[in-house]
Amino acid sequence: MESKNLNGRVLKNRVMKTLFFSATVIALVFLVLLFYRVLSQGWGYLNWNYITSFPAPYPEEAGIWPGMIGSLMLMGVVAVVAVTIGISTAIYLEEYSPKNKLADFIRVNIQNLAGVPSIVFGLLGLTFFVYLFGIGYRLLAGGLTMALLILPVVVVSSQEALRSVPTEVKEASYGMGASKWQTIVRVILPAALPGILTGIILSLSRGIGETAPLIIVGAATAIYTLPDSLLSKYTVMPIQIYKWTARPQEEWQFVAAAGIIVLLIILLLMNAIAVWIRNKYQTRY
Amino acid sequence: MSRVSTTSSQTVDVRSLLENKRSKKLKMRKLENIIPYLLLLSALVSILTTAGILFTLLRETFGFFSEVSFVEFYTGTNWSPWSGEFGVLPLIGGTLLITVIATLVAVPLGLMSAIFLSEYASERVRKVIKPILEILAGIPTVVYGYFALTFITPILQAIIPGLSIFNALSGGIVVGVMIVPMVASLSEDAMNAVPNSLREGAYALGATRLEVAMKVVVPAALSGIIAAIVLAISRAIGETMIVTIAAGATPNLTMNPAESVQTMTAFIVQAATGDTTYGSIIYYSLYAVGITLFVFTMLMNLLSQYISRKFREEY
Numbered sequence: 240m241e242s243k244n245l246n247g248r249v250l251k252n253r254v255m256k257t258l259f260f261s262a263t264v265i266a267l268v269f270l271v272l273l274f275y276r277v278l279s280q281g282w283g284y285l286n287w288n289y290i291t292s293f294p295a296p297y298p299e300e301a302g303i304w305p306g307m308i309g310s311l312m313l314m315g316v317v318a319v320v321a322v323t324i325g326i327s328t329a330i331y332l333e334e335y336s337p338k339n340k341l342a343d344f345i346r347v348n349i350q351n352l353a354g355v356p357s358i359v360f361g362l363l364g365l366t367f368f369v370y371l372f373g374i375g376y377r378l379l380a381g382g383l384t385m386a387l388l389i390l391p392v393v394v395v396s397s398q399e400a401l402r403s404v405p406t407e408v409k410e411a412s413y414g415m416g417a418s419k420w421q422t423i424v425r426v427i428l429p430a431a432l433p434g435i436l437t438g439i440i441l442s443l444s445r446g447i448g449e450t451a452p453l454i455i456v457g458a459a460t461a462i463y464t465l466p467d468s469l470l471s472k473y474t475v476m477p478i479q480i481y482k483w484t485a486r487p488q489e490e491w492q493f494v495a496a497a498g499i500i501v502l503l504i505i506l507l508l509m510n511a512i513a514v515w516i517r518n519k520y521q522t523r524y
Numbered sequence: 525m526s527r528v529s530t531t532s533s534q535t536v537d538v539r540s541l542l543e544n545k546r547s548k549k550l551k552m553r554k555l556e557n558i559i560p561y562l563l564l565l566s567a568l569v570s571i572l573t574t575a576g577i578l579f580t581l582l583r584e585t586f587g588f589f590s591e592v593s594f595v596e597f598y599t600g601t602n603w604s605p606w607s608g609e610f611g612v613l614p615l616i617g618g619t620l621l622i623t624v625i626a627t628l629v630a631v632p633l634g635l636m637s638a639i640f641l642s643e644y645a646s647e648r649v650r651k652v653i654k655p656i657l658e659i660l661a662g663i664p665t666v667v668y669g670y671f672a673l674t675f676i677t678p679i680l681q682a683i684i685p686g687l688s689i690f691n692a693l694s695g696g697i698v699v700g701v702m703i704v705p706m707v708a709s710l711s712e713d714a715m716n717a718v719p720n721s722l723r724e725g726a727y728a729l730g731a732t733r734l735e736v737a738m739k740v741v742v743p744a745a746l747s748g749i750i751a752a753i754v755l756a757i758s759r760a761i762g763e764t765m766i767v768t769i770a771a772g773a774t775p776n777l778t779m780n781p782a783e784s785v786q787t788m789t790a791f792i793v794q795a796a797t798g799d800t801t802y803g804s805i806i807y808y809s810l811y812a813v814g815i816t817l818f819v820f821t822m823l824m825n826l827l828s829q830y831i832s833r834k835f836r837e838e839y
Contacts, residue, residue, distance in 0.1 A: 252734040256644055262636030263653060266708070269701045270660055276675045277667070324566045331563035349570050354755070354825040355818065356762025358789050359577060361796070362814045366580035370802055387573050394570070420556050448664025451764035451789070455796045477666045477765075484670045484769055492674050499667050506662065 277503070281496025289497055294461040294479065298490035301483070303498045306476040308465050309378070309458070310447055310505075313475055316382025317389065317446050322439055324386075325393030329435075332394070333401040334423055353391040360388040361455025369456055376457030379469040384456050385449065389442040396438025400431040433520035440513040444506050450477040476502045581818060584811030591805055597812060603775035603786075605795070605809050614775035615813060618692070618785035619820075622767055625696025625781055626703060626760040631753055633700075634707025638749075641708070642715035643737040654709070661705040669769030672698035677770065684782060690772025693781040698770065699763050703756040710755065714748025715741050747835035751828045758824035762817065764789035788817045 284298075292302020328345075336342035364384030374380040404427050412422040428435075459474045460482045466473040476498060483495035589597070592610045600611015637657065641650050677694040681687045718741050726736045742749065772784030773794050786794070792810055800807045 248732050248735070252732040255734045256640075259636045259640035259644060262633050263640045263657075266633055266637055266657060266660065266701070266704050267653070269704075270656070272675065273663070273667070273671050276671060280674070324569050327563045327566035328570060331560070331567045335560045335563055336567075345567050345571060348574050350829075351822070351825060352570060352574060354758060354821065355577065356764070356789065356821055358762065358764045358792055359581075359814055359818050362792070362811060363573070363577050363580050365796070365810075366584065367576055387569075390570060390573070418552060418556055420552075420559050444662070448666070450664070450666045451768075451793060454793050457796075460797075477664055480670065481666050481765065481769065484666070484673060492670070495670055499670060502664060502667070506664075510662070 277496050277499045280493050281498070281500045284493045284497035285500055289494075290501065293463050298488075298494050301494050303476060303479055303501055305462050305465055306474050306479040306498070307501065309462075309473040310475040310477075312378060312466055312473065313382050313385060313453075314443055314447055316379065316469065317386045318439070318443060320383060320386035321390050321393050321442065325390055325439075326397050326435060328390075328394045329397035329401055330423060330428075333398055334419070334427070349391045349394055353395070357388055357449055358451040358455060360384055361452030363387070364452060364456040374470070376459070376472065377470045378466050378473040380456050381453050381458055381473065381475075382469070384452055385446050388449065388452060389446045392442040392445065393439055396442065397431075397435045400434025400438060401427060403434060404430045433516050437513045437517045440509050440516070444509040444513075447475075447509070448477055448502065448506065450475075450481055453478060454481075476505075577818070581811055581815040584808050585815045587803075588805070588808035588812040591808070592812075601777050603791075605806055608805075610809060610812075612788075612813060612816060614777040615786060615788045615791055616816070617777045617779075618767075618771070618775065619761055619787040619789070619817075621692045621779060621781065621785055622696045622699060622763075622771060622787055623757060623760045625693060626700035626763075627753075627757055629697050629700025630703045630707050630756055630760075634704045634752075634756070635711060635749070637704070637708040638711035638715060639737050639742070642712045643733060643741060654712070657705050657708055660701065661709075663702075665702065665763065665765040666769070668698050668702055669766045672766055672770035687782050688772075688784055690770065690774070690784040691782050692771050692785045695767045695769075695771035696781065699760050699766050702763070702766065703759050706756045706759060707752050710752030711745070711749045714745035714752065717748070718744045744837055747832055747837065750835075751832035754824055754828040754831065758821045758828065761824065762789065762821050764793060768793045788813050792817075 288300075289302045290307070291304050292300060293305055295301045328349075332342060332345065336345070361384060364380060364387075368374050368380035368383050369376060372380075374383075408426060408430060409422055412426040417425070453475055458478050459472050460478060462472055462474050465471075480495050480498040480502065483491045483498065597610050597612050599613070600609065601613050602609040602611045603614045641654060645653065672694045673689075676698055677687075677689060677691070680691070680694055681689075684693075687693075722740055722744060723736050726740045731739070767787045768790040771787065771790065773786050773790060774784040775786045775791070776783055778785065791813055795806055795810055798806075800810070
């Protein structure tokens with residue numbers, strides 16, 4: 240009687256373990272299917288011509304070149320704005336802010352901003368950057384919108400990196416007669432730099448895949464000249480992919496899949512660089 | 525101090541050096557005093573962003589409600605803005621339908637994965653599987669949209685005859701897959717935070733792994749798990765590209781997952797893609813829908829924070 244009950248419980252444990260394992264595998268299977276689908280559809284269309292061509296009315300001639308350049312230029316704007324403001328905010332919160340209500344408010348606010356849907360940032364950009372500031376549907380408006388979108392991620396990851404610098408290192412610097420700012424610039428920031436860089440690259444890789452807010456602030460769907468200034472019309476890779484996916488003919492799906500391969504390779508490279516920096520330069524205290 | 529030097533010319537040198545040093549120090553100190561304020565300025569950008577979001581949403585929504593009545597907007601069941609019908613319920617219904625499907629996919633998969641990783645998997649297996657699972661969270665949503673439309677939908681069409689190309693089911697399933705890592709990862713963190721002494725106590729009483737997981741670990745980590753689920757639901761509500769691509773653009777007050785629906789986010793994309801002139805009623809409607817979406821997600825986020833703060837078990 241007793242042992243029968245025990246066997247039942249052990250059996251139940253085995254069955255459920257298999258179930259839990261299968262659930263994990265199912266999630267991974269989706270990932271494999273997704274990669275398989277993208278590669279099998281897009282590989283045939285991916286060639287040098289595709290990478291260096293402009294959009295075209297025929298699938299065989301279409302290319303992702305303006306999207307790649309647009310994405311890179313957009314990330315340039317985003318990096319400059321989000322990095323300056325993000326790191327300054329993180330330094331303020333970690334090193335300067337007194338434990339008062341304002342600092343708490345800023346912290347809570349950043350946490351909440353991270354939960355706002357990206358499309359709402361698009362609406363913010365549309366009112367402020369496109370219309371009130373009069374920038375129009377230009378690269379700068381998209382860049383500023385995207386910078387605000389990834390700002391919370393940059394701040395939080397920079398804060399974590401700054402926090403990981405041990406107090407002894409700071410105290411040693413103060414003990415040598417360095418001022419607070421000298422300590423921050425010459426001791427804390429260099430020590431935290433690998434962590435900060437990793438966080439920034441990961442935030443940018445989130446930004447490079449974002450589509451919705453850029454549709455709202457008017458990234459063009461097809462352009463035939465490269466953007467040459469901050470006030471140029473532009474498009475980005477995800478928007479080109481979206482437009483190709485939305486077309487009914489099957490050939491355009493292949494064109495979209497080829498674009499996805501390019502996008503995923505760029506994301507993979509960025510993540511690899513982030514991991515490499517973390518492993519190579521991160522000092523464990 | 526002047527004793528340091530032997531000749532008078534050198535004395536002057538030391539003095540000017542000291543003087544120099546002192547003025548430099550003074551400059552430094554002035555700079556040191558300004559720096560916190562400069563940094564505070566950049567910290568205020570995040571507050572300005574929030575204020576800006578609230579300002580834009582409220583201002584344009586007021587513009588909208590000066591032309592369309594509040595009651596009509598929130599009780600109307602017909603959404604066809606280009607012919608002047610502004611009842612937002614079909615869009616809210618579409619969003620909820622997608623969210624329910626996504627939750628039905630993500631919660632079982634995510635929770636079971638979390639239990640497997642936290643309670644059954646060896647350290648080595650966990651270190652391999654968890655990062656791979658998190659790749660799912662890093663894939664751009666437009667890629668998921670493509671996957672839903674060109675892969676999941678045809679499979680579903682083979683299973684369910686007569687299913688239209690654009691349907692809530694396909695989009696909902698893929699949104700669910702997208703938020704699996706969020707549920708799994710955050711729940712696993714919560715379970716990991718349960719101290720081993722509790723597990724060992726249960727094992728000592730003869731409990732199986734399953735009993736430890738279900739009767740000790742999950743209840744102890746419940747606040748974290750629920751907070752994770754709520755946060756994931758909030759993400760599903762705000763998800764845009766997957767539903768825009770796969771669920772279609774038919775405002776439709778239905779709970780039938782085989783039909784095409786339009787979510788709040790998908791409408792915003794549709795209206796912004798067309799030529800929407802500044803100040804037109806369509807332009808204002810973007811913001812009325814946007815603020816509704818914003819309130820939904822904000823409530824979920826606050827609920828999640830409240831649950832994890834209020835019901836946290838401290839060990």
